[in-house]
Amino acid sequence: MARGNTKRLITEAAVQVAAQHGISGAxxxxxxxxxxxxxxxxxxxxxxxxxxxxxxxxxxxxxxxEAIDAAREGAEPTAAPRAVAAATLETLRGNLDLAxxxxxxxxRTDRPWAGAMELARSSVVVRFxxxxxxxRPGAEITETAGAAFFGALAGxxxxxxxxxxxxxxxxxxxxxxxxx
Amino acid sequence: MARGNTKRLITEAAVQVAAQHGISGAxxxxxxxxxxxxxxxxxxxxxxxxxxxxxxxxxxxxxxxEAIDAAREGAEPTAAPRAVAAATLETLRGNLDLAxxxxxxxxRTDRPWAGAMELARSSVVVRFxxxxxxxRPGAEITETAGAAFFGALAGxxxxxxxxxxxxxxxxxxxxxxxxx
DNA sequence: GTCTATAAGGAGATAGAC
DNA sequence: GTCTATCTCCTTATAGAC
Numbered sequence: 422m423a424r425g426n427t428k429r430l431i432t433e434a435a436v437q438v439a440a441q442h443g444i445s446g447a448x449x450x451x452x453x454x455x456x457x458x459x460x461x462x463x464x465x466x467x468x469x470x471x472x473x474x475x476x477x478x479x480x481x482x483x484x485x486x487e488a489i490d491a492a493r494e495g496a497e498p499t500a501a502p503r504a505v506a507a508a509t510l511e512t513l514r515g516n517l518d519l520a521x522x523x524x525x526x527x528x529r530t531d532r533p534w535a536g537a538m539e540l541a542r543s544s545v546v547v548r549f550x551x552x553x554x555x556x557r558p559g560a561e562i563t564e565t566a567g568a569a570f571f572g573a574l575a576g577x578x579x580x581x582x583x584x585x586x587x588x589x590x591x592x593x594x595x596x597x598x599x600x601x
Numbered sequence: 602m603a604r605g606n607t608k609r610l611i612t613e614a615a616v617q618v619a620a621q622h623g624i625s626g627a628x629x630x631x632x633x634x635x636x637x638x639x640x641x642x643x644x645x646x647x648x649x650x651x652x653x654x655x656x657x658x659x660x661x662x663x664x665x666x667e668a669i670d671a672a673r674e675g676a677e678p679t680a681a682p683r684a685v686a687a688a689t690l691e692t693l694r695g696n697l698d699l700a701x702x703x704x705x706x707x708x709r710t711d712r713p714w715a716g717a718m719e720l721a722r723s724s725v726v727v728r729f730x731x732x733x734x735x736x737r738p739g740a741e742i743t744e745t746a747g748a749a750f751f752g753a754l755a756g757x758x759x760x761x762x763x764x765x766x767x768x769x770x771x772x773x774x775x776x777x778x779x780x781x
Numbered sequence: 782g783t784c785t786a787t788a789a790g791g792a793g794a795t796a797g798a799c
Numbered sequence: 800g801t802c803t804a805t806c807t808c809c810t811t812a813t814a815g816a817c
Contacts, residue, residue: 427800427801441711442625443623443624443625443705443709444623444626445622445623445625445626446624446626448792449793450791450793459802459803460793460794460803461796461801461802462800462801462802464794469793469794470793521708524704524705525623525704525709526623529621529623531621546760553779557779561775562776562779563772564760565772565773565777566776566777568760568761569754569756569757569760569776570753571756572753572754572755572760573749573750573756575752576748576749576752576756577745577746577748577749579748580744580745580748580752581745581748583708583710584719585745592743596742596743596745596749597745598780599737599740599742599746600780601780628809628810629812638783638784639783639784640785640812641784642782642783644813645782645783649811650811650812
């Protein structure tokens with residue numbers, strides 16, 4: 422089995438296991454079993470459990486940042502908040518385990534990977550702030566508004582996918598943006 | 602030492618430890634040490650680690666629900682969203698460890714205490730939805746909007762307290778409510 | 782009602798065969 | 800590059816003294 426593929430198997434299994442139990446509650450044994458590889462292979466491909474999850478975190482937020490950028494490119498500034506929100510909801514829906522994992526670990530500030538986490542979170546928050554600013558040239562918009570927008574999307578999206586999955590995505594979008 | 606007091610010492614220590622490491626990562630040994638009691642006392646006062654955190658969860662969301670109700674009572678319907686948002690920010694600021702804990706565990710659906718968690722979360726989401734509906738009699742507002750409002754407040758509040766603590770609370774409030 | 786001591790099993794990580 | 804076997808420490812929970 423090629424190394425690149427094994428690494429991907431491991432990170433995907435890590436996401437799946439940690440979405441249920443949290444990073445602390447996810448054991449390397451469980452991850453190895455979910456990935457279908459031996460525990461030794463985890464430690465060949467990653468220096469430690471912390472290094473493994475640092476990569477998971479970077480990948481996860483990176484994927485979200487790319488989706489935001491793509492959605493923003495194709496939209497007028499005033500329409501961009503809705504386009505970006507839609508892209509975010511779709512990305513989170515397509516990576517539900519990752520979304521749960523991010524939501525549960527994003528505000529942890531005292532772990533080895535906390536620096537990488539804050540860098541990744543911040544890059545997404547900045548994107549949201551920029552989109553809001555461009556849509557409302559007059560308003561005073563700081564990164565706190567971006568954090569609020571991000572929180573609104575994450576909160577509504579997980580409420581939707583976990584507890585009210587029958588809603589159409591447009592309805593969720595309307596509810597998130599009802600004031601914008 | 603009276604039993605009521607010991608229980609409170611334990612729950613407060615549990616919040617403090619779990620805010621850092623998550624519930625899975627918080628050990629009963631750490632909690633006992635932080636509470637200043639022996640581990641045996643934890644198991645005298647609570648049937649298990651899961652039972653302990655079920656009480657922590659119920660207490661936490663109960664406190665938030667009370668603050669929301671109090672803020673709503675004293676405000677006109679159109680001013681209620683801001684009043685409720687302010688009360689929420691103040692409550693979370695006064696219980697930062699609890700806020701971190703709630704944010705990180707609220708979407709966990711496969712734990713023994715998941716039922717209690719969803720009941721508690723839902724009671725808060727319903728309150729937010731009601732406040733928004735009363736403020737905008739014409740609009741179609743579902744509980745998803747309440748979940749989004751809750752998410753926006755939690756996201757902005759933790760961004761504020763953890764990474765931009767110098768902002769005045771009114772400015773945070775303005776950023777969260779900029780579209781409402 | 783709170784303590785100490787301990788049981789039984791799971792954790793992260795490593796060594797060495799293949 | 801992946802495996803199995805193993806080390807050591809930490810985990811939840813219980814038993815029984817005080």
